[in-house]
Amino acid sequence: MPGRRAAEVSVALAAAGAGLVVMLGALRHETGWTSTGPGAGYFPLRIGILLSATGLLLALRHGMIGDVGRFAQPGAARRVLRLFLPTAILAVSVAPLGAYLPMTAYLIWMGRMEARLSWPRAVAVALGLPGLFYLVFDVWLFVPLAKGPVERWLGIW
Amino acid sequence: MDDLSVLLHGFEVALTFHHLTLMVAGVLIGILVGVLPGLGAPNGVALLLPITFTMSPVSAIILLSSMYWGALLGGSTTSILFNIPGEPSSVATTFDGHPMAKQGKAAEALSLAFLSSGFGALVGVLVVTFVADDIAGFALRFSPAEYFAVYLLAFCAFIGMGGADPLKTAVSLLLGLAFASVGMDTVSGEMRLTFGQDDLVRGVSFLVAVIGLFGIGELLATADDTEVVEGIRARIRPAAVLRTLLQMPRYAVALIRSAAIGVWMGLTPGGPTAASFMAYGIARRVSRRRHGFGRGEPEGVVSPETADHSAGVSALLPMLALGVPGSATAAVMMGGLMIWGLQPGPALFQERPDFVWGLVASMYVANLVALAIVLSTVPIFASVMRVPFAILAPVILVVCLVGAWTIAGSGFDMWLVLAFGLLGYLFKKLDYPVAPLVLAMVLGDKAEDAFRQSMLISQGSLGVFWSNGLVGSITTLALLLLAWPLLSHLLRRARRGTPRETAA
Numbered sequence: 001m002p003g004r005r006a007a008e009v010s011v012a013l014a015a016a017g018a019g020l021v022v023m024l025g026a027l028r029h030e031t032g033w034t035s036t037g038p039g040a041g042y043f044p045l046r047i048g049i050l051l052s053a054t055g056l057l058l059a060l061r062h063g064m065i066g067d068v069g070r071f072a073q074p075g076a077a078r079r080v081l082r083l084f085l086p087t088a089i090l091a092v093s094v095a096p097l098g099a100y101l102p103m104t105a106y107l108i109w110m111g112r113m114e115a116r117l118s119w120p121r122a123v124a125v126a127l128g129l130p131g132l133f134y135l136v137f138d139v140w141l142f143v144p145l146a147k148g149p150v151e152r153w154l155g156i157w
Numbered sequence: 158m159d160d161l162s163v164l165l166h167g168f169e170v171a172l173t174f175h176h177l178t179l180m181v182a183g184v185l186i187g188i189l190v191g192v193l194p195g196l197g198a199p200n201g202v203a204l205l206l207p208i209t210f211t212m213s214p215v216s217a218i219i220l221l222s223s224m225y226w227g228a229l230l231g232g233s234t235t236s237i238l239f240n241i242p243g244e245p246s247s248v249a250t251t252f253d254g255h256p257m258a259k260q261g262k263a264a265e266a267l268s269l270a271f272l273s274s275g276f277g278a279l280v281g282v283l284v285v286t287f288v289a290d291d292i293a294g295f296a297l298r299f300s301p302a303e304y305f306a307v308y309l310l311a312f313c314a315f316i317g318m319g320g321a322d323p324l325k326t327a328v329s330l331l332l333g334l335a336f337a338s339v340g341m342d343t344v345s346g347e348m349r350l351t352f353g354q355d356d357l358v359r360g361v362s363f364l365v366a367v368i369g370l371f372g373i374g375e376l377l378a379t380a381d382d383t384e385v386v387e388g389i390r391a392r393i394r395p396a397a398v399l400r401t402l403l404q405m406p407r408y409a410v411a412l413i414r415s416a417a418i419g420v421w422m423g424l425t426p427g428g429p430t431a432a433s434f435m436a437y438g439i440a441r442r443v444s445r446r447r448h449g450f451g452r453g454e455p456e457g458v459v460s461p462e463t464a465d466h467s468a469g470v471s472a473l474l475p476m477l478a479l480g481v482p483g484s485a486t487a488a489v490m491m492g493g494l495m496i497w498g499l500q501p502g503p504a505l506f507q508e509r510p511d512f513v514w515g516l517v518a519s520m521y522v523a524n525l526v527a528l529a530i531v532l533s534t535v536p537i538f539a540s541v542m543r544v545p546f547a548i549l550a551p552v553i554l555v556v557c558l559v560g561a562w563t564i565a566g567s568g569f570d571m572w573l574v575l576a577f578g579l580l581g582y583l584f585k586k587l588d589y590p591v592a593p594l595v596l597a598m599v600l601g602d603k604a605e606d607a608f609r610q611s612m613l614i615s616q617g618s619l620g621v622f623w624s625n626g627l628v629g630s631i632t633t634l635a636l637l638l639l640a641w642p643l644l645s646h647l648l649r650r651a652r653r654g655t656p657r658e659t660a661a
Contacts, residue, residue: 011583015328022335025350029342037613040342040349043605044335051331058324072586076381080582083380087373087554091575094558095568103555115547129552133559141208143563 007071008062016055022048086110098148103130164286167514170215171522179216180223180519184527185534187227191243192235192538194546195376195553198228198244198486199595203367204560206493214497215515221493222473222516223523225486226278229429229469230531231538233270233462238263238389238539245592246429246465249437253450253457260453263391268401269455270462271531273412276405277463278524280416281423281470286517289506292478296503301610302621304480306631308604310425310638311481311596317638318422320431321590329584333594336361337601344609356569363492363598364564367485369574370591372557374581376550381586392536408459411440415460419467424475428484428592429468436464470520477501477513480603485592488599 002010022044030039072080090106104126111122138144170176190201202221209217232244237254250270257266299307316326339350340360351357405412415436422432440460441450450457472483473490480501482488494501499509506513541549561574584591615621623629637644 007583008587011587011589012328015332018332018335022338022350025352029345029347029349033617034345036344037609037617040345040347043608044338044349047331047334047338051328051335054324054327054331058328061324072381079380080377083550083554084377084578087551087558087578088575090555091558091561091571092568094562094571099559099562103559107551107555110551111548114551115545117548125548125552129555137559137563141211143207145559146562146566 002071004069004071005062009059012055012058012062014055016052016059019048019050019052019055022051024048082114094146096148098151099145100130100134101148101150103133163510163514164518166511167516167518168522170511170515171219171519176216176219176515176519177522177526179220180523180526181530183220183223184227184523184530187224187229187527188231188234188531188534188538189227189541190224191228191231191233192541193243193549193553194241194379195372195550195557197232197371197375198225199367199489199592200371200375200557201225201228202486202489202493203364203371204556206364206489206496207560207563209493210496214494214499214509215512217493217497218490218512218516219519219523221490222519223527225469225490226466226520226524226527227531228486229466230271230274230527233274233465234267234531234535234539235542237266237270237458238391239542241542246433246469247461248430249433249461250458250465252437252461253452253454256451256453257455257458258389258391262453263389264393264397265401265455266458267391267535268393268398268532269404269458271528272398272401272405273408273415273459273462274466275524275528276412277416277419277466277468278470278520280463281420281467282517282520282524284420284424284467284471285474285520289474289478289513289517292474293503293506296479298627299503300628301607301614302624303628303631305604305607305611306622306628306635307479307481308600308607310631310635311600312593312604313635313639314425314427315590315593315596317641318425318427318431319590319593320427320434321588323642325587325589326593329589329591330593330597333597334601334604336363336366336594337598338605343602343606356567359565359567361573361598362564362570363489363595365561365570365573366577366598367489367595368557368561369577370581370584370594371485372560372581373554373574373578374583374585374591376554377578377582378585379546380550381582390536391539393532398532404455408456411444411456411460412463414439415463416467419464419469420471422464423468423471423483425483427468428472429465430484430592432468433461433465437461470524473516473520477505477516478503482596482599485595488592488596492599 026041026044026048029041031041031045032039086106086109090102093102107126107129108122111117111125133145190196201224205221232242232247233250235241235243236247236250237258240251240255242248242251254266254270312330316323319326339357342349348358418436419432437460440456441447444456446454446456472487476482476487476491482491491501499505561570564570581591611621622632
């Protein structure tokens with residue numbers, strides 16, 4: 001785990017970097033005066049400059065004053081990743097695989113591996129929540145959630 | 158308000174069976190959202206927005222605003238019983254609310270919090286009722302320059318008075334403005350900041366940002382902590398509520414002072430979070446009972462709760478009348494308004510009085526409904542907190558991801574929501590405020606348009622922002638607020654330099 005100070009400085013520098021990206025994007029457009037007033041790049045360029053300046057100022061301040069303490073408690077990175085990685089896999093598989101199957105797999109994984117639920121309970125959560133979503137979105141609101149190749153192959157969609 | 162008939166008509170709109178049902182539903186969802194970690198009022202509104210697209214705007218805003226009132230109350234519940242603020246604006250309630258609960262006065266603390274909330278909400282909605290028309294009428298005279306000045310005031314108020322580190326607030330705000338400018342430029346039609354990515358042409362959805370920042374980010378930050386949740390069981394009996402109600406006059410001064418702070422912070426976009434901290438801080442300094450603060454002093458519950466709710470309610474007024482939301486939740490609602498095809502601003506009062514006054518009337522009714530529901534259902538909702546986080550978190554994350562998907566059914570949004578989740582986690586860990594980013598994303602385009610139109614009128618002279626007394630004073634006030642952190646720092650240093658000042 002990096003220290004608080006390293007984290008503060010990196011995030012501030014990242015903000016300054018983001019400002020630079022915004023500036024570069026803005027420079028592709030007219031950043032001065034056009035026939036319709038300030039050009040398309042006028043506003044973003046100034047936002048980018050301000051963002052970079054603020055980020056650098058923050059980085060400088062945190063680099064100079066020593067923030068004591070840790071960024072997070074020991075073991076936090078592992079706990080956060082164990083929650084984030086499966087969630088990220090679920091998020092990016094919705095578009096190619098549909099919402100329902102990845103959701104069920106995710107809930108079974110989290111229920112068994114993280115919450116240490118018994119099989120019946122884990123399955124109940126993993127089938128119950130998607131079932132509820134089906135009733136709310138597909139049946140009630142007519143906003144069908146994404147379906148994937150498996151549903152098509154089974155011929156239920 | 159010129160005559161009572163518009164408000165009465167509003168009550169006719171609000172008091173239909175359909176709308177009362179929506180209020181009850183909204184409040185129940187709101188309390189749940191307020192109690193659950195990772196789901197707060199802004200996120201709740203963002204998640205519910207896609208399902209309001211098929212409703213009439215009045216019904217939709219009644220559902221969303223009722224959810225907001227419920228969420229504010231739910232947030233206080235977990236503050237008192239679990240020492241976990243369900244909403245950022247109920248952090249100050251933990252200081253004295255949780256100690257009270259530990260001393261066995263949980264029911265008293267809860268009913269005190271709810272009744273103070275009710276009082277705060279009532280003051281807020283009364284102010285909204287009586288000054289709404291005046292503010293809208295005043296704003297009718299606004300030209301683009303005045304509008305830009307007001308947006309600037311909103312941004313600067315966050316930096317100067319938001320309570321967080323001014324530089325970090327500025328980073329959050331500027332990032333939001335940058336995200337807002339992604340996509341097609343409304344004036345020239347050029348594609349900005351898309352870097353050739355087709356997915357970015359639509360722009361970055363503020364709803365995706367809200368769900369990522371408030372939902373996923375919050376949960377990741379919670380997973381980071383290992384603290385064991387120790388809740389206190391409470392049941393509120395009608396007799397206890399009545400007893401607390403009879404005690405309320407004892408806190409009259411705190412109630413009125415906190416409501417005034419709340420209304421002020423709601424109207425000038427400081428938001429409920431800053432309002433509740435400020436009300437608590439001032440009460441701790443000036444109260445006769447200040448020595449008990451932090452150890453379970455009832456006034457330490459009354460003050461932040463009153464301010465929280467009066468700010469939450471009055472934050473809707475600048476959103477409706479000026480198009481400048483006074484809180485993150487109001488910002489998300491305003492985004493909703495624009496999606497429903499309504500233009501917030503003074504014209505709304507003339508074109509859609511049924512919408513405006515239906516909402517105002519619903520605020521009276523829904524707050525009463527919310528109070529009644531929360532008093533009777535606290536034990537049920539508190540039991541949600543006893544579900545282990547390890548299973549609660551994945552369930553809430555699934556809700557967030559499905560919410561992000563239903564906005565546009567876009568696979569790219571799913572990557573975005575993850576990125577915003579990580580950003581929210583870092584922001585939370587390093588004390589960057591999130592609300593300014595959301596406000597800036599919603600207001601960015603409007604602020605830029607107002608700026609470009611004013612510059613066109615003035616042929617490129619910045620003098621247009623001081624061209625008359627009104628716009629000049631708003632702009633000057635904004636710049637003063639921006640400089641306030643620096644000024645107060647210098648003042649403090651100057652005062653410390655004088656030898657008369659001894660102990661600080």
